[in-house]
Amino acid sequence: MSEGMGAATGANISAATSAITDAKGNASSSVAMTATPILHLADAHKAFGENEVLKGISFDVHKGEIVCVIGASGGGKSTLLRCLTLLDHFDRGELEYDGILVTKKKAVRRQVRDKVGLVFQDFNLFPHFSVLRNITDAPLKVQKRDKAEVMARAEQLLDQMGLSDKAKAVPCELSGGQQQRVSIARALALDPEIIFFDEPTSALDPELTADVLKIMRDLADEHMTMVVVTHEIKFAAEVADRVIFIDKGLIAEQGGPQIIAHPQSARLQTFLRKLEV
Amino acid sequence: MTIETIIKLLLINALGSLQIFCYSLIGALILGVLVCFLRMRKFFLVRLITQFYISVMRGTPLMLQLFVVFFGPGLAFGVSLGSGYKFIAILIAFILNYAAYYAEIYRSGLVSIPQGQYEAANVLGYSHLQTFFRVILPQVVKRILPAMSNEVISLVKDTSLAFTLGFAEMFSEAQNIVSNYANLWAFVIAAAVYYLFNLLIAFIMNRGEKKLSYYHE
Numbered sequence: 001m002s003e004g005m006g007a008a009t010g011a012n013i014s015a016a017t018s019a020i021t022d023a024k025g026n027a028s029s030s031v032a033m034t035a036t037p038i039l040h041l042a043d044a045h046k047a048f049g050e051n052e053v054l055k056g057i058s059f060d061v062h063k064g065e066i067v068c069v070i071g072a073s074g075g076g077k078s079t080l081l082r083c084l085t086l087l088d089h090f091d092r093g094e095l096e097y098d099g100i101l102v103t104k105k106k107a108v109r110r111q112v113r114d115k116v117g118l119v120f121q122d123f124n125l126f127p128h129f130s131v132l133r134n135i136t137d138a139p140l141k142v143q144k145r146d147k148a149e150v151m152a153r154a155e156q157l158l159d160q161m162g163l164s165d166k167a168k169a170v171p172c173e174l175s176g177g178q179q180q181r182v183s184i185a186r187a188l189a190l191d192p193e194i195i196f197f198d199e200p201t202s203a204l205d206p207e208l209t210a211d212v213l214k215i216m217r218d219l220a221d222e223h224m225t226m227v228v229v230t231h232e233i234k235f236a237a238e239v240a241d242r243v244i245f246i247d248k249g250l251i252a253e254q255g256g257p258q259i260i261a262h263p264q265s266a267r268l269q270t271f272l273r274k275l276e277v
Numbered sequence: 278m279t280i281e282t283i284i285k286l287l288l289i290n291a292l293g294s295l296q297i298f299c300y301s302l303i304g305a306l307i308l309g310v311l312v313c314f315l316r317m318r319k320f321f322l323v324r325l326i327t328q329f330y331i332s333v334m335r336g337t338p339l340m341l342q343l344f345v346v347f348f349g350p351g352l353a354f355g356v357s358l359g360s361g362y363k364f365i366a367i368l369i370a371f372i373l374n375y376a377a378y379y380a381e382i383y384r385s386g387l388v389s390i391p392q393g394q395y396e397a398a399n400v401l402g403y404s405h406l407q408t409f410f411r412v413i414l415p416q417v418v419k420r421i422l423p424a425m426s427n428e429v430i431s432l433v434k435d436t437s438l439a440f441t442l443g444f445a446e447m448f449s450e451a452q453n454i455v456s457n458y459a460n461l462w463a464f465v466i467a468a469a470v471y472y473l474f475n476l477l478i479a480f481i482m483n484r485g486e487k488k489l490s491y492y493h494e
Contacts, residue, residue: 087396113402124397127494128415138401141411170492190401 036099037062038115038194038225039084044093046079053079054090055249061194064223068236068257071246072271077229080246081198084227085118098193114143117192121199123183125171131158131182132167135189143190150189157185161215177208181215188224195219197228233260233275245271278458280466286450287466293446297367297436302429304372309379316380317387327380334377339370340438346370347442367439375432382424386417391494419489426482430475437471447471 037060046054053076061067071077082088084095086102086109095102097112125134132154139150158164161181171179180200187195197216201209213235219226220239230236236243237260244254245268253265263269315327334342347366350356358365390413398408440449447467454463 085400087399110402113400116400118400120393120397122393124391124393126394126397126412127492128419137411138403141407142402142404172493186401 037096038098039227040094040096040099041084042094044080044083044090044095046076046083046088046090053249054083056093057246057249057251058093059244059251059254061225061227063193063225065241066220066224066226066228066239067242067244068240069227069229069244069246070231070233070236070271071252072274075246076249077246078198081118081196081227081229085116085196086113087118114190115193117187117190117195119180119184119187119195119197119200122203123171123176123179125179125183125186127171129170130167131163131169131171131174134171134182135186138186139189153189154185157188160218161185162211175208176204177211180204180208180212184212184215184219188219194225194227197226197230199229199231201230201232231275233272236260247271278454278460280462283454283460283463283466286454287447287463287470290445290450291447291470293439293444294433294436294448296364297371297439297444297446298433300368301371301375301436302432304368305375305379305432308372308376309383312376312380313383313387316384331377331381334374335381339374339435340441342374343367343370343438343442346373363442363444367442367444371432371435375428378428379425382421382428383417385424386421387413389420390416416494419486422482422486422489426479426486429478429482433475433478434471 039059039061041060042058044054044057045052057076057080059067069077069080079088083090089104097115100108100112102108102112126137129137135154135157136150139145139153140147155164155167158167161184163178163181163185166174166178166182171182174182180203184200200216201212204212209232213232216226216228216235217239228236228240237257240257242254243257243259245252245259245263245265247267253259253263253268255264259268260272263272312327312331315323316331318324318327343366346369347363350358394412394416395408398412403411436446437448439446440452443449447470451463451467454460
């Protein structure tokens with residue numbers, strides 16, 4: 001899974017773009033695209049009882065793309081992320097990873113599970129495991145990979161996260177920012193093809209937020225495919241290839257990061273104005 | 278009657294207490310898992326029956342439960358189960374009673390584990406069994422250990438209730454000595470033996486808690 005990232009070049013952008021369907025029909029990504037998107041979502045619906053949370057969401061994510069999802073609380077962002085990471089399922093609509101249609105069948109979900117990583121808002125590290133074991137347990141016990149290889153990868157990830165000296169610590173001995181970096185390492189250790197972040201800095205003090213955002217910027221530089229639900233508008237404007245603004249269960253506006261500086265829709269304008277206050 | 282003789286007699290009969298304790302503990306720890314499992318089923322009727330069982334076990338005296346199990350079969354069906362049944366009846370009553378308490382402790386531990394732990398395990402691809410044994414169970418053990426210590430210590434003391442059925446254990450022997458020889462030392466010594474045994478249990482459980490104190494949530 002370590003073949004050259006972002007392999008496609010500008011030459012096939014136009015061909016790929018025409019294949020993309022999105023709600024607003026205004027796909028505009030600066031990232032090179034391959035024909036089959038890693039993530040393809042079409043007309044996704046989800047309701048809890050009477051409450052319709054997602055009312056038809058469609059978008060694609062291509063290899064190496066960084067998509068930031070923004071929007072007010074209660075707008076359906078978290079539900080969308082839970083369904084995309086298979087913690088829940090859409091009522092209606094089509095979800096594909098790497099061209100594989102996700103159904104409720106166990107075998108399919110297991111097959112797709114490997115491709116998807118998730119970093120939680122409140123980390124959800126395993127408190128009884130050391131930092132190292134948090135990172136290595138799933139590759140060893142779930143993916144049944146070679147121990148030496150997993151250990152080497154874990155060391156490299158810890159180094160990348162600036163946590164080499166914390167391998168033996170348990171999560172409760174770490175700061176929130178460090179815990180979140182461990183949880184990013186834990187997700188990366190499984191070599192997912194796409195990694196989701198659920199407001200990764202919301203549970204952190206402002207001074208710890210910077211560390212985590214830096215790690216995410218580094219990942220973006222390495223062309224890791226990422227979908228980031230975030231309130232960090234500045235981060236989204238700087239790092240995202242595409243910004244999706246979700247409001248009342250629908251994509252109200254999407255486009256390149258410039259839509260944050262120059263929002264087209266009234267709703268995004270209102271949302272951004274509220275953030276400034 | 279000398280103190281030594283009393284000690285000897287009591288310790289010989291302490292074996293009966295120890296047997297009740299060990300078998301009941303093992304039986305209740307295991308049955309408790311099943312009860313807890315049933316108590317947490319989604320199916321309403323299963324849950325209701327289990328809840329009823331737990332509330333009866335907790336809501337009526339253990340001594341009365343002992344009588345029901347021991348005399349019940351004879352009174353209700355006229356069957357005589359022989360002298361060996363006394364010990365069996367004691368174990369049945371103790372196991373049924375303590376399993377109800379243990380099940381509730383297990384459950385309290387299980388529901389206290391944050392949903393996020395299950396979700397993290399799910400996202401990382403753990404199977405249900407792996408999630409339970411690798412992620413959930415170790416955390417549950419840590420959380421329920423103090424409550425379990427209490428219940429295990431209670432069980433040690435409750436073994437003395439077997440004397441009401443005339444079973445030869447330490448307390449019934451102490452009672453014999455006191456009433457036949459008017460020697461109160463038997464009670465004092467029996468108390469000391471119960472106390473020391475519970476001290477040992479508390480020590481062991483404490484070691485366990487310390488061992489698991491390398492982390493907190």
